[in-house]
Amino acid sequence: MYRIRFHGRGGQGTKTASRMLGTAFFLAGYQVQDAPRYGAERRGAPIFAYVRAAKEAIHERGVIREPNLVVVADDSLVPVPAAGVLQGATARSVMLISSSESAATWRDRLNFPGTVLTLPAEASEQAELCFVGAACTGAAARLLGVIPRAILEAAVREELSALGEDIIRRNLEQALAAFDCMEPHAGSVNEGVAFSVADAKAPDWIDLPVDESDAAAAAIHASATSVEVRTGLWRVLRPVIDYDRCNRCWWVCSEFCPDSAIKVDADGRPEIDYDHCKGCMICVAQCPPHAIAAVPEQEFSEKTP
Amino acid sequence: MSEQTVTIYKRMKDLPSTRLLGAGTPMCAGCGGLQAVHEIYDILGEKTVFVNAAGCMTLLAVYPFTPFRGSWLYTSMASAPAGAQGVRDALDILLAKQRIKQEQDLDVVVLTGDGAAYGMGLSSTSSAIERGLDFIYVCYDNEGYGNTGQQTSAATPHGARTSTSTDARGFGGFKKDLFAIWAAHRPAYVATVIGSEPLDLARKIEKAKAMKGPRLIIALSPCPTGWDFDPMESAEIGHLAVKTGVWPLKEYENGQVTHTKVPSEWLPVEEYLKKQGRFAHLFKPQRNKALISEIQTRVDAYWAEVERA
Numbered sequence: 276m277y278r279i280r281f282h283g284r285g286g287q288g289t290k291t292a293s294r295m296l297g298t299a300f301f302l303a304g305y306q307v308q309d310a311p312r313y314g315a316e317r318r319g320a321p322i323f324a325y326v327r328a329a330k331e332a333i334h335e336r337g338v339i340r341e342p343n344l345v346v347v348a349d350d351s352l353v354p355v356p357a358a359g360v361l362q363g364a365t366a367r368s369v370m371l372i373s374s375s376e377s378a379a380t381w382r383d384r385l386n387f388p389g390t391v392l393t394l395p396a397e398a399s400e401q402a403e404l405c406f407v408g409a410a411c412t413g414a415a416a417r418l419l420g421v422i423p424r425a426i427l428e429a430a431v432r433e434e435l436s437a438l439g440e441d442i443i444r445r446n447l448e449q450a451l452a453a454f455d456c457m458e459p460h461a462g463s464v465n466e467g468v469a470f471s472v473a474d475a476k477a478p479d480w481i482d483l484p485v486d487e488s489d490a491a492a493a494a495i496h497a498s499a500t501s502v503e504v505r506t507g508l509w510r511v512l513r514p515v516i517d518y519d520r521c522n523r524c525w526w527v528c529s530e531f532c533p534d535s536a537i538k539v540d541a542d543g544r545p546e547i548d549y550d551h552c553k554g555c556m557i558c559v560a561q562c563p564p565h566a567i568a569a570v571p572e573q574e575f576s577e578k579t580p
Numbered sequence: 581m582s583e584q585t586v587t588i589y590k591r592m593k594d595l596p597s598t599r600l601l602g603a604g605t606p607m608c609a610g611c612g613g614l615q616a617v618h619e620i621y622d623i624l625g626e627k628t629v630f631v632n633a634a635g636c637m638t639l640l641a642v643y644p645f646t647p648f649r650g651s652w653l654y655t656s657m658a659s660a661p662a663g664a665q666g667v668r669d670a671l672d673i674l675l676a677k678q679r680i681k682q683e684q685d686l687d688v689v690v691l692t693g694d695g696a697a698y699g700m701g702l703s704s705t706s707s708a709i710e711r712g713l714d715f716i717y718v719c720y721d722n723e724g725y726g727n728t729g730q731q732t733s734a735a736t737p738h739g740a741r742t743s744t745s746t747d748a749r750g751f752g753g754f755k756k757d758l759f760a761i762w763a764a765h766r767p768a769y770v771a772t773v774i775g776s777e778p779l780d781l782a783r784k785i786e787k788a789k790a791m792k793g794p795r796l797i798i799a800l801s802p803c804p805t806g807w808d809f810d811p812m813e814s815a816e817i818g819h820l821a822v823k824t825g826v827w828p829l830k831e832y833e834n835g836q837v838t839h840t841k842v843p844s845e846w847l848p849v850e851e852y853l854k855k856q857g858r859f860a861h862l863f864k865p866q867r868n869k870a871l872i873s874e875i876q877t878r879v880d881a882y883w884a885e886v887e888r889a
Contacts, residue, residue, distance in 0.1 A: 285608070285805070318608040318805045437746045493643045499602025501640075501647040506604050525592035530778050531815045533607065533614040535599035535647075543597075551603035555610035555804075556812035 276329035276469045277419060278339045281411065282360050283348030284509070285318040288408025291434060292348070293324035295412040295450070299422045299430035300328035308333055319509035319553055321358040335470060342368055344418060344464045346411045350374035350396070351572075353385070355508050364389055369464045371414055373407055392418070392460055394453055406449040413450030413457075420462025427454055502551065506534065510554030512569045514547055520566035521545065528558035528567065589782040596622040602647035606639045610811025612802035612818060613637065613720035615775030617691070620718060620797070623785040626650055628687045629667055633660035633701055635693035636727040637720065650686065658700040660690045661708035664715045687716060687789065694721040694735035697798070698756050709765040709794040716788055717796040722803035723755070730806035730858075737826075738878070739871050740858045742806075748861060749871060758798060763832040768793035770832040771840075774800045776818025780829055780841055787831075800827045808857025820852040825879045828886070839886055846883070849876045 279296065283289030290311040297309030305328040312323040325339045340363045350372050352358040364370065368389035372381055378393040385391065394414045396407070409431065416422040431450050435443045485491075516528075523543035536552040539545050547558075559567045588594060601618040613636065621628070626649040632638055634657040641652045655663040668688045674680045692701055697719035705717065724742050725731040732742045734756040745751035762770045768791045773781040781799075788795040802818050804811040821827035822841060826849055829841040850872055853859040862868045 317606055318610075318811065320606065320608075495641075495644055495646050498649040499647055501602040501604035501645045504604035504606070504645055506606075509609060525595065526597050529597065529599070530592075530595060530619070531615060531776070533611045533618065533775075533814070534605065534609075535601050535603045535618055538599070539597045548603060553609035555814065556810075557610055557615075557815050560812045561815050 276327060276333065276335075276467055277344070277421075277464065278342050278467055279326040279328075279344045279346065279415060279419075280339045280342040281322075281324040281326070281346045281348065282352050282358055283322045283324075283408065283411075284352065285320045285322050286405070287322070287348050288405060289322045289348055289411075290324050290408075292346070292408035292412045292415075293326050295409070295430050295434045296415055296422075297326050297328070298434055299412070299416055299427050300326070302426045302429055302433075303422050305330060305421075306333050308335075312338065319511070321352055321355060323359075329469065331469070333469075334472070339363075341365065341467065343467045344368070344415060345370040346415050347372040347374075348407045348411050350376070350381075351511070353381075357508070361385065361387060367465050367467075369418060371411070371418060373411060390463060392457075392463075394456070406446055409446035409450040410453040413453035416450075417454045417457035417461050418464045420464070424451065424454055427451070505550050506553050507548075507550045510549075510552060511572050512554045512556060513549065513572050513575060514552065514554070514556060514558050514567045515570050516545060516547065517566045517568065518544070520564050521562075522564050522566070524563055527561050527563060531557050531561050533557070587783045587786055589779055589786060592779055595778055595782055598622075600626060600649060604645065605647050606642070607636065608803075608805050608811070610804040610814040611636075612775055612804075612814050613693075613722055613799065615814070615818075616720060616773060616781065616799035616801060617718070619775055619778050619781050620773075620785050620799070621648075623782050624687060624689065624716075624789055627685070628689050629653065631655060631660050631663040631667060631688065631690045633657050633690070633692035633696040634727075635696060635720075636722075637691055637693065638727070657692075657696045659704050660692050660696060660701055661704045661713065661715070661717065664688045664690045664717075665708060665711070665713055668714055688714070690715060690717040692717075692719055693726065694719060694723060694758075695725045695733045697721070698734035698758050702758075702761070705762070705796075706765060709762070709767045709796075712793055714792050715794060717794070719758070719796075719798045720801040721758075721798050722801040722806055724803075724806050726803050726806040730803075737875075739862060739875055740807075741861060742858070749868075750858070750861060759830070759832070762796045763837065765794075766835065767796060768833070769795040770798075771796075772798050772800070772828065772830055774818050774822060774827060774829065776802075776815045777822060777829060777841065784831060784840070787833075806858070808860075809855055813855055817852065817855055820847065820855065823847045824849045824852040825883050826852050828882065837889075842886075849879055 281289050281293050293309045297307045301307045308327040327333050353360050366388045371392050373394045373396045375396050382391045416427045526539040528545050529537040529539045536548045537545050559569045601621045607614040629651040631653045721735050723735045724733050729743050731744045736751045737755045739750040741750045769788050771784040802814045824847045830839045
């Protein structure tokens with residue numbers, strides 16, 4: 276059984292990528308499961324999608340813990356603990372990262388036990404980013420080695436049929452180019468063994484004393500604990516205030532920020548909370564004196580390694 | 581806004597400059613619904629308990645995280661007003677037994693999306709209004725089942741593409757007039773708001789908070805994910821919804837409907853439509869003149885009727 280786990284950000288077509296790969300497997304005669312992790316499909320947020328394919332009936336359910344292939348559509352997710360990109364990888368696993376950096380760099384950087392490959396990302400071209408999902412599907416299909424090129428094409432067409440010929444064509448270009456570029460690594464993903472119920476070990480039961488209900492209930496005993504969640508990790512652009520230009524208006528930026536991520540002091544001076552700013556850039560668009568600039572997040576990570 | 585009402589929100593500088601709603605929620609970047617909800621919460625204050633039907637905002641308070649300062653109750657999609665009844669009754673009993681003081685009382689606020697408000701939850705809302713339940717209902721209306729991938733809801737506008745209306749003309753039906761349906765129940769207060777008009781929103785929430793009985797608010801919520809636009813444009817699309825007349829800002833009280841913001845000059849609706857991917861089929865590959873003018877005609881007819889009244 277093949278187990279493939281996709282990682283991406285909401286909006287990059289990660290869910291669609293898993294659908295296309297699942298359909299390709301199906302057309303190639305496999306039994307297939309493909310599903311995104313429900314409820315997490317928020318734009319910019321870490322997204323997970325899972326594909327299982329086997330020649331026999333699939334009895335496994337739920338998330339994939341031990342992937343044969345990990346596909347990472349956005350390399351900025353690798354250091355994000357919540358994304359869990361490295362989770363469950365073994366020496367037999369293959370990781371494919373869409374990145375402008377080399378596979379050697381990623382091998383040095385990561386303590387990944389298996390094979391690391393990269394799919395050259397055209398990060399400079401913002402417009403092409405929305406096709407990264409299709410490129411990942413194409414590359415994954417070749418790495419698996421059991422999906423012919425024509426079947427990949429048929430699967431992309433089938434999944435995107437509602438979106439019109441132009442979008443299908445542009446996705447196909449990306450998918451087929453990635454398929455071709457992975458030729459040296461064709462078939463490098465190993466099929467995993469299906470788990471058997473007979474092999475499952477019963478857990479060691481532990482008897483827990485019953486707590487008082489006010490201690491055991493799922494109640495939250497503090498205000499606004501959501502600040503513990505660092506949604507700043509979603510951001511690809513950073514809003515930066517030019518305080519010489521800021522005219523201390525009626526805090527337009529803070530009022531319009533959906534995320535309570537801009538605080539204003541008593542003098543009307545705004546300050547952006549980068550731990551939580553998701554990078555929507557509404558403040559950049561709405562600031563009356565245009566005092567906020569959108570700066571690619573990469574420029575900051577390069578300055579402070 | 582009637583003239584005798586004294587508002588503390590006379591100009592933008594009167595709006596709160598500090599935020600009650602905590603950061604770090606899982607809502608999408610640029611969420612117009614969250615923008616409206618944080619503005620509403622700033623006016624309502626900490627002494628609120630939210631009763632949240634299933635929808636995007638269910639994800640606000642995923643244990644152990646909450647952006648709220650007080651309690652939050654999660655109900656099924658159709659039954660948030662029934663949940664609110666239970667919370668209100670419990671508070672009333674605690675007050676009657678003097679277990680809590682009058683100043684410890686809380687406002688009970690229902691929070692649902694348009695899927696619940698316009699559709700599944702309409703029956704329980706109707707009966708809550710009928711019973712004269714003392715509560716505030718806030719609907720964040722992003723015109724589709726956004727949390728599950730923007731399927732068509734009863735709030736989806738004519739011509740919009742959704743994941744269940746994918747043909748060349750988009751959704752063939754029409755957005756339900758929930759404001760009129762709610763107002764026909766003769767509750768204490770009904771209003772439409774939008775996050776991009778915070779002063780208008782603040783005055784309406786201030787007014788609703790001072791009243792008793794059923795008070796219902798619909799907030800149009802530009803949705804970058806479901807409507808397909810750059811999150812950066814969220815507030816601008818909100819402005820355009822008002823300036824083109826697509827989203828009339830109004831309130832109902834004492835049997836009267838008042839429009840609170842009537843632009844002196846209207847922009848054509850296509851200024852609003854062309855910014856959103858869900859209406860892209862109206863402009864590409866060729867301009868669908870008939871459908872654009874059909875949408876414009878309906879908006880014009882609405883405002884012509886307002887003028888006559």
